[in-house]
Amino acid sequence: MKRDPHIALSITDPKRLERYLEVRGTIERIEDDPKLDFINSMAKKYLGVDKYPYHQPGDERVVVFVKPEHATYQG
Known part of the structure; x- marks a missing residue:
C-alpha cells in the first residue's frame, strides 16, 4: 500500500447479491492501532460486544x- 496507494473496495449485500458498492481512491494515511480501538469499536457496533472476539496473539492492526x-x- 505504501508503494502504490491506489485502492479499490467492493462491498456486496449478502441478502441481495445484485446490490453492491465499489469505491476507488487513494490511501491518505495508515495508522497503527496497537490498543485495538478501531476493531473494538466495530465489534461494539456490529456484534454488540465490547472487545473483538476473534483477535489472536500476534495480530497487528492498522x-x-x-x-x-x-x-x-x-441497488
Whole structure:
C-alpha cells in the first residue's frame, strides 16, 4: 500500500447479491492501532460486544484512511 496507494473496495449485500458498492481512491494515511480501538469499536457496533472476539496473539492492526475518488453502485 505504501508503494502504490491506489485502492479499490467492493462491498456486496449478502441478502441481495445484485446490490453492491465499489469505491476507488487513494490511501491518505495508515495508522497503527496497537490498543485495538478501531476493531473494538466495530465489534461494539456490529456484534454488540465490547472487545473483538476473534483477535489472536500476534495480530497487528492498522487503520487505513482512503480518499474516495470514484464510486459505483447498484441497488
